[in-house]
Amino acid sequence: MTRVLPDQAPSGISTGPAPWWRSAVVYQIYPRSFADSNGDGVGDLQSIIDHLDHLVALGVDAVWLSPVYRSPMADNGYDISDYQDVDPIFGDLATMDRLIAEMHARGLRLVMDLVVNHTSDRHAWFRDALGGRGAEHRDWYIWRDPRPGAVGHDSGPGQWRGDEPNHWVSAFSGPAWAWDEASGQYYLHLFAPGQPDLNWENPEVRAAVYQMMNWWLGRGVDGFRMDVINLISKPDWGPDDAGPGMNACSVGPRLHEFLAEMNRQVMGAADKVLMTVGEMPAVTLEEAAMVSGRDRHELDMVFQFEHVWLDNGPDGDKFRPVPLRLPDMKRNMVRWAGLCETGWNSLYLGNHDQPRFVSRWGDEAWRERSATAWAAMLHAHPGTPFVFQGDELAMTSAHFDRIEQYEDVETLGYWRQAVELDGRDPAEVMAGVRYISRDNARTPVQWTAGPNAGFTGGTPWLAVNPNHDAINAADQVGRPGSVFGFYAQLCRLRHEMPILTEGSIELFEPDHERLWHLRRRYRDQTLDAVANMSSELLEWPAGAEPVPDGRVVLSNAEPSGAAQGRPVRELGPWEVRWILS
Ligand code: TEU
Numbered sequence: 170m171t172r173v174l175p176d177q178a179p180s181g182i183s184t185g186p187a188p189w190w191r192s193a194v195v196y197q198i199y200p201r202s203f204a205d206s207n208g209d210g211v212g213d214l215q216s217i218i219d220h221l222d223h224l225v226a227l228g229v230d231a232v233w234l235s236p237v238y239r240s241p242m243a244d245n246g247y248d249i250s251d252y253q254d255v256d257p258i259f260g261d262l263a264t265m266d267r268l269i270a271e272m273h274a275r276g277l278r279l280v281m282d283l284v285v286n287h288t289s290d291r292h293a294w295f296r297d298a299l300g301g302r303g304a305e306h307r308d309w310y311i312w313r314d315p316r317p318g319a320v321g322h323d324s325g326p327g328q329w330r331g332d333e334p335n336h337w338v339s340a341f342s343g344p345a346w347a348w349d350e351a352s353g354q355y356y357l358h359l360f361a362p363g364q365p366d367l368n369w370e371n372p373e374v375r376a377a378v379y380q381m382m383n384w385w386l387g388r389g390v391d392g393f394r395m396d397v398i399n400l401i402s403k404p405d406w407g408p409d410d411a412g413p414g415m416n417a418c419s420v421g422p423r424l425h426e427f428l429a430e431m432n433r434q435v436m437g438a439a440d441k442v443l444m445t446v447g448e449m450p451a452v453t454l455e456e457a458a459m460v461s462g463r464d465r466h467e468l469d470m471v472f473q474f475e476h477v478w479l480d481n482g483p484d485g486d487k488f489r490p491v492p493l494r495l496p497d498m499k500r501n502m503v504r505w506a507g508l509c510e511t512g513w514n515s516l517y518l519g520n521h522d523q524p525r526f527v528s529r530w531g532d533e534a535w536r537e538r539s540a541t542a543w544a545a546m547l548h549a550h551p552g553t554p555f556v557f558q559g560d561e562l563a564m565t566s567a568h569f570d571r572i573e574q575y576e577d578v579e580t581l582g583y584w585r586q587a588v589e590l591d592g593r594d595p596a597e598v599m600a601g602v603r604y605i606s607r608d609n610a611r612t613p614v615q616w617t618a619g620p621n622a623g624f625t626g627g628t629p630w631l632a633v634n635p636n637h638d639a640i641n642a643a644d645q646v647g648r649p650g651s652v653f654g655f656y657a658q659l660c661r662l663r664h665e666m667p668i669l670t671e672g673s674i675e676l677f678e679p680d681h682e683r684l685w686h687l688r689r690r691y692r693d694q695t696l697d698a699v700a701n702m703s704s705e706l707l708e709w710p711a712g713a714e715p716v717p718d719g720r721v722v723l724s725n726a727e728p729s730g731a732a733q734g735r736p737v738r739e740l741g742p743w744e745v746r747w748i749l750s
Contacts, residue, residue, distance in 0.1 A: 190392075190444040190469060190553055191513065192670045193230035194660045195280065197557045199521040200237050200259055201245055202613045205625035212613070212624070214260035218271050220616075226646055227561055227653065228660030231278035231444065233394045235521055237265070238284075241291045243363035244578050245611075247282075247396060248289035252381045262388075269389040278391035280444055285378045286397045287364040295365055302352055309374050310365050311357040313346070316408045321348070327362060327582075328590075335406055337414030342582035345414035359400060359414045361578055369401040369427055379434040386435070392444035395468070399449035399456075401427055413485075419451040425459060428467035437466060446515055446553075448472040454505060461512030470513040470553060476501045477523055480530075488583050488601035493530055495702050496680050503676040503687070506550050514552035518543055519560050524609035528566035531743070532704045536563050536640075538743035541655045541725040542700045545745040548659045549687050549698035551670055556656060559614050562645055563652040566609035567634055570599065576631055580606040615641040658723055662747075666722075668694050677714040683707055684740075686714060695719070697748045701740035708739050719750030 204216035214237060224232065236246035237259040246256070255261050272279050288295055297306040313334035315321050321332035327343040334355055337345040339362075346355040347362040357366045367374050382393065402421030410417060428447075436443050445468045447460060457471045479497050482489030508514040518526040531539030540563035548554050569575055572584050572595075580602055587593045608631065615637035616623030622637035634640075645651035663669050672691035678684050683703040689696040697716045701707035709715075716737040721727075726744040737746065 187670070188442045188444070188469070189230070189278070190442075192663055192667070193444075193553055194228070194663055195231045195233050195444075195553060195555045196224055196227065196229040196561075197233045197235065197520055197555055199235045199558060199611060201630060202611050202624075203558055204614060204616065204623075205627065205629075208625060208627035209258065210625050210627040210630045211258050213258070214255065214264040214268050218264075218268050221271055221275055221277065223642065223646065224277060225275050226657065227556075228657050228664070229277070229556065230660075231280055231391065232272065233280045233446075233555065234282060236282045236284055241289055241363065243289065243361050247284050248287070248291075248361065248364045249284050250289040250291040251293075253384055266388060273389065278444070279389075280392040280394055280446070281385055281390045282396060283382065283393040283398075284396040285367060286400045287358065287360060287366045290363045290365055298356075298365075299349065299351065302354070308371050309368055311368050311403065312349075312352070312354045313357070314354055323348075327585075335408050336411035337406075337417060338412060339582075340413065340415045341579050342586040357403075357414070359397075359418060361582075366403075367401070369423070370403075375427065375430065379431060382431075382435045383438075386439055386443075391441070392446075394472075395445065395447045397450060398428070398447040398468075399424060399452050399460075399471075416451045419449070420453075420456045425465075425467060428460065429465070432466045432468075443469075444553075445469045446472060450474045454508060457505075457508055457514075458512055461508060461514075463512060465512070470515050472515050472517065472520075473505060475505070477518075482601075487605050488587070488598065490601060490604050495682055495685065498530075499676055499685055500679050502547075502550055503674060503679075506552065506674045509551040514550075515555055516547050516550055516552040517555040517557070518547055519557040519610055520555070521557070521610055522607050523557075524605055524607075525560070525564055525566040527560075527563050528568070528609065529604070533565055535704055535743045536565065537652050538725055538741075539702075539704075540652055542702060542743045542745040544656065544659060545723060545725065545747065546685050546687070546698060546700050546702075548663065548669070549689065549696075549747065551672070551674060554659070554663070557610060559610070561653050561656040562615060562640055562642055564612075564615055564640055565634065565636060566604075567606075567612045567632070568603055569606075569608065569632070570603065572599065572602070574632060575602065575606055575608050577607045577611070580608060617641050617643045655723075655725060662723060666696070666749075667691060668696050672696065678710065681710060681713075684710060684713065686716075688714075695750045696722075697750070698745070699737055699740065699748070700745035701743060704742045706739060706741060707744075709737055716748055717750040719748040721746055722749045723747035 200212045203212040206216040238249045239251035239254045239256045240246045294306040294309050297304050315332035319332035321330035333344050333346040339345040341361050400418045402423040404421045447468045449471045460467050461470050480490045480493045481487045482491050527540040587598045588595050612634045613624035613629050618638045622633045645653035668689050668691035672689035675688045677686040685700045687698045724746045
């Protein structure tokens with residue numbers, strides 16, 4: 170029996186009154202794919218209002234709403250052209266106000282997506298900046314001359330010219346610098362060329378962001394999910410710097426200063442307890458502790474990426490994935506649980522950027538069992554769990570086989586670079602795309618077995634998964650034993666059992682490839698979460714830490730309450746149990 174404790178096991182007693190998000194479950198809505206009310210094939214705000222009772226039945230506490238601001242949709246709304254307006258494809262500000270009111274009336278909170286590392290190249294600030302080196306908003310972005318001594322030549326859009334200021338690569342393939350012929354300079358874009366990075370060194374940029382955030386607080390929102398917020402402070406760099414620009418800019422020299430300033434100007438000045446979560450690709454545990462430390466007054470928690478990058482392939486290439494090793498995941502999650510000692514952690518397995526975890530790490534032949542096993546082991550950790558739309562139904566990845574079926578700018582950029590420019594084997598590249606593409610999670614939510622899964626009366630912007638005939642909300646909501654019903658139990662137990670948010674944590678048998686065994690302790694209670702994370706029967710390993718006799722409070726194999734006191738001698742394929750003693 171090997172015990173693995175995080176560096177600092179979460180203390181049993183939180184300091185001071187716990188903020189609401191400490192025992193909350195948050196539901197992520199990717200609006201384009203949630204539900205469509207007007208038949209244009211794209212999800213909208215009115216349909217979210219129409220489906221709020223789905224969230225109430227599930228028992229979640231808040232919604233993280235992916236961007237609905239005005240946008241040319243180069244990156245499906247993560248390229249914003251007006252922060253203080255709603256894109257007509259989603260509705261308008263009046264509908265947003267109704268959504269906020271309807272959510273609050275149901276005890277739900279709304280956390281907006283804040284995308285301020287970059288804007289759209291259609292934003293009025295950038296349009297002005299293109300006016301030339303003396304433009305009013307020129308310094309709101311990051312402009313640099315061509316690299317001295319190098320010669321640039323036009324190789325076509327998104328291609329290297331040869332004299333970029335350095336060799337940083339965009340997260341969506343190609344150079345992270347775009348050429349502006351009129352001014353003879355490059356501008357930085359860590360993502361698409363249509364997403365120019367803002368210059369956070371400029372106090373006018375920061376003031377404009379804080380003003381906009383306070384404007385949304387004035388409309389009643391309850392917090393922010395901050396898109397790639399660890400990238401806003403750019404490091405010093407040189408002409409020979411190369412590699413992913415996103416990784417190079419993670420946690421720059423003034424990040425904590427900017428976040429503390431934002432907290433003073435916005436969150437700390439608010440008249441209610443907000444929730445802030447910073448999305449931080451490449452952040453380390455130590456850096457996350459600095460950001461989320463309770464006494465740091467920066468952010469409340471972060472989205473880290475170590476666990477969703479465990480199956481990245483050579484050179485961190487997610488499109489050349491390798492099989493996940495469960496021990497790596499188990500150790501990673503218990504290590505990040507230590508963050509809750511001084512700060513707080515988010516808990517997630519999927520979102521709009523990740524494939525459906527049941528397809529990625531479960532077994533579609535055991536779809537409901539493997540989905541609920543993963544969900545239960547995630548929720549057994551301290552932190553705030555996030556449920557991505559459709560995961561409460563165990564929706565699967567899209568598994569599109571032809572590049573024409575994909576829409577995602579990251580996926581299409583990778584395909585162009587790998588197949589069209591680098592000449593790699595299309596079948597080999599498609600295998601990686603099919604596994605990891607962000608479009609896997611972006612297919613419309615499956616509400617019914619009917620046409621277009623009840624998502625739209627028109628033509629969906631992205632194909633509906635044909636398995637909606639078997640996997641849909643209508644079949645599950647209210648049905649005991651459904652995946653939806655299991656998630657509703659997870660939400661209820663999180664509200665009822667402080668051991669989940671306040672208890673210490675121990676991981677047993679960390680190196681076992683199939684058994685996942687966590688133990689939580691709080692005051693006089695012990696909770697064991699045990700799962701067989703494989704498709705074969707698991708005999709309890711000889712010498713492994715036994716599970717104390719107790720009450721089964723959660724099971725995906727039999728109604729909770731059964732198997733009372735029966736010692737755990739074996740677990741069926743993808744069987745998970747929580748035993749309270
Ligand atoms: O994502 C940042 C990010 O790291 C992902 O884009 C990327 O897909 C990574 O490979 C995931 O492992 C945020 C948003 O969530 C994403 O939708 C946007 O495309 C991106 O920032 C730019 O705003």
